[in-house]
Amino acid sequence: MKHQKDKIVKYLKIQSRTENLSKVRKFVSDAAKKFGFDEDEINHIALAVDEACTNIIRHAYENQGDKIIEIHLLTSNNSFEVRIIDYGKPFEPEKIRKPDLKHHLERYNKGGLGMFLMRSLMDKVEYQINKNNHNEVRLIKKLNK
């Protein structure tokens, strides 16, 4: 019989500074562990969320450290979802394609690497840009057990 997990919602609000990334990783890792993911999966989720927050700090907020990033965790059945919300500059993910490493070595672009990592590490990455004056990234991973 498949064990049904209760839907839990957790929330973390941080200021848009890179020094807070470790706090975000711990918050997400603890929840992912509790949900039942193995160590590799926990590392992957934490990295994907770090990349999303780093992109927000650097691009949406252009390194202004006094802005807000909200991180919501939602779980249901086997789905673990991290919603990351910012109120900065809208971001256009379709402009970023899979990084071509040869090309990267010629034209150094770190933003694309983070995006590519997020898509590789998670089952689903969705963007909702400029929705009611905020941007939202949804990172979803399924628990296969």
Added chain:
Amino acid sequence: MNDFKIKIREQSDVQIIDLKGYLDAHTASEFEQTMQKLINEKKFNILVNCKNLSYISSAGLGVFMAYIEEVRKYKGDIKLANMPPKIYNVFDILGFPLIYEIYNNEEEALKKFLKKS
């Protein structure tokens, strides 16, 4: 909070950088400064020992990318060694093993540098 440390050693004209802890967007600038300093000093044979590296994000990987062309232009290289599986996993996802030489241990990487010179 500073969960990241860098040490530099020199052996047979190779600069060995020991990375320890968490290399993310917060700590990448420290690593970047270290690399820049070596390059300013014309030290282009760089071996990064990742044995105690616990975490890397694209901000850290970007530092490797930023300097590889320049060191190779001067006949040097950035080689990596002692990479824990979870760090290798991130390098692998991005296809970095095609660009960087990654060795099981420091001795192997040092031999490759010495062979060349």
